[in-house]
Amino acid sequence: MQQTAVRAARDRTEDRSGARADRGEDDARFSAFVAARWSALVRTAYLLTGDFHEAEDLVQTTLAKAYPQWRRIRDDTVAGYMRQALVNNNRSRVRRRRVVQLLTPFLPDTSAPADADQEPDVLVAALAALPERQRAVVVLRYWEDLSVEQVAHELGCSTGTVKSQASRALARLRTDPNLAGQADDLLGAL
Amino acid sequence: MTDPLRSALADSANRRTPRPAPVVDILRAGRARRTRRRAGLAATAACAVAAAVAVPLTLPGPQVVQAAAGTGRATASSVPAPQTVVLGKGAAGGRTWWVLAVYYPVAPSGCSDLPGFPAEPALSDGPSSSGAARNKSGDATGAISTSGASGAVGTSGAGAPTAGKAQAKGYSAFTVGASTDGRTIAQLFECEANPSGWHPGSTGMYGDRGLDNAGSARVFTGQPAKSVVSATMTLSDGSTLTTRVALLPGSKAPAYAFVVPGNLQEKSLDEYNAQHHLVSHQNL
Structure with missing residues (x-):
């Protein structure tokens, strides 16, 4: 015991x-x-x-x-x-x-x-002007280099939504005044 | 094609160097969060237990529960207390009605004389009894039940009967009543003594019954399939009533009830599962 x-x-x-x-x-x-x-x-x-x-x-x-x-x-x-x-x-x-x-x-x-290098980057400023979801799609798709399917999985939406959100985001970036003159170089034929 | 965008994003992201990772701060914040989370879970669990204990005592018909519990008579110390569940509620005839099911783990003596409920003769059948189920004796008393001893509203059958007509082995008692202002004034059907317990085949029992002599309200009860969690009834004026399915104490059989104003007729009944998908549609 x-x-x-x-x-x-x-x-x-x-x-x-x-x-x-x-x-x-x-x-x-x-x-x-x-x-x-x-x-x-x-x-x-x-x-x-x-x-x-x-x-x-x-x-x-x-x-x-x-x-x-x-x-x-x-x-x-x-x-x-x-x-x-x-x-x-x-x-x-x-x-x-x-x-x-x-x-x-x-x-x-x-x-x-607070310091000089806080001066906003034009591309980041243009991204910040996008709706939150479109921004997330651009960042995951083009910065994290994920496929459409992976982005859809991570955002919990369909691949069609990812494509449409990416398309709208790029269209808005093209016309963004912050990127005037650079948009065509950056976005090319996207 | 996307390379210029990618490299521009990389340039932007790499313009500044992040400060060193504040690992210690993150760990401290993470631990604090975990502690709060555990405390929250413990508090939630404690609340759930407290609510589970308190709810049966604060149901709309506390007198029913207490009266029933207080009628243990000579065997009070050893008899498990009756359990009450609300099958549905609604306003009709200027009053709020609750439909209660009371389960007696051990049948009290005399099923027709269940404590907390007045005797059946105090009531008469409602003016409308479309689809009202009838028991073996032919009385339109069974809103859910269809056939006396093998009624659809089953019980666990595990009760240890003490007296009265529920003395047969394995029988236990069950009754459904309606209450307004905390006082039970209508017994919808008498104690059921069911030796076999609930089984899936006993679903699909529906019926209605008048709640008072004036015909100002009726109660419609249903015992749906096990997957059903809610039901919506459309009335003759186009309005709808929705109720959640309750599990009958003792048997875990699903059941629900609507209180229907006396001047309206039931038109259709839709039952839904947990995903709110339509399980069944009936034109009444």
Whole structure:
């Protein structure tokens, strides 16, 4: 009886230490992923948001949200998972900002650029003028180099929607005043 | 063709170098989020348990439950409490009606004298009983039930009967009543004693019954297929009533009820599954 109790206590201790070891392993795997993919994710987020600081915030929030799920994310799907999470969180961010703008419609934006290289890139400015979904399609299709099917999968829509959204996005970029004179060179026969 | 766009995007994205990855901050935020999430889940689970305990006590007819529970008589300490579920509700004749099903794990003595419900003679059949099912004795009392002892509203059959006509082995008791303002005033059909329990073949039982002598309201009850989760009834004036399917206590058999104003007729009945796909359509 006593031996059984001792064995059970030992098993519990081993379980606990095993779980702790698993958690440590997960943390190490997560930290390695963050360190390796941070720059790439921030760049993707920059194209999605049009602002570098917001991009860093977006990636940081997305990674923090992914952390509790980390154990369930398979290695072969982690890149897609993070891209999808980034797009979804950006969509939430846009919605939240829209609410803030509706609630405070008359407050002027008095913030000045913090440094010189914050001067907006014309292409990023043109992308920022696109609707959120069209922007996500352009970024995933032409920056992440995903196929139409992969983009459809990550955005949770049909391939036809991806094609039509891409077509509309490129049409809008062609006529965007920020890209005046460059649109034909950039977009060519797209 | 897309190369210029790709390279332009790459130029734009690579114009600035991101700060080093704030791994520690992310881990801290992630852990805090996980802790909040677990706390939220625990709180939700606690609320669900509390609600599961509280709901039977706060149903529209608390007197029914309490009265029924309080009539355990000599065997009160060992008899499981009756369970009540709301099959549907609606307004008619200037009153709000609830249709309740009360399941007795152990049949009380005298199925025709179930506690909390007045005696059957206090009521008469409603003015309209289109499709009203009739039990073995020919009385139009069974809104769901079709045939007395093997009625469609089944029970688990696992009850340990104590007295009365439900003393046969494996019998348990079940009744459906209507209530307004928390007081049960109509018994829709008497206690069913069903030894075989619910089975899929007992679905498809529909019928209606008057709720009061004035004919100001009727109750329409249905026992649909197991996949059905909601039902919509179209009335003669074009208005619709929608209700969710409830699982009858004891048997887990799906059932629902509509309260139909007395001056309107049922025109059609549509049943839907969880994906809101039409399962069945009946012209009544």
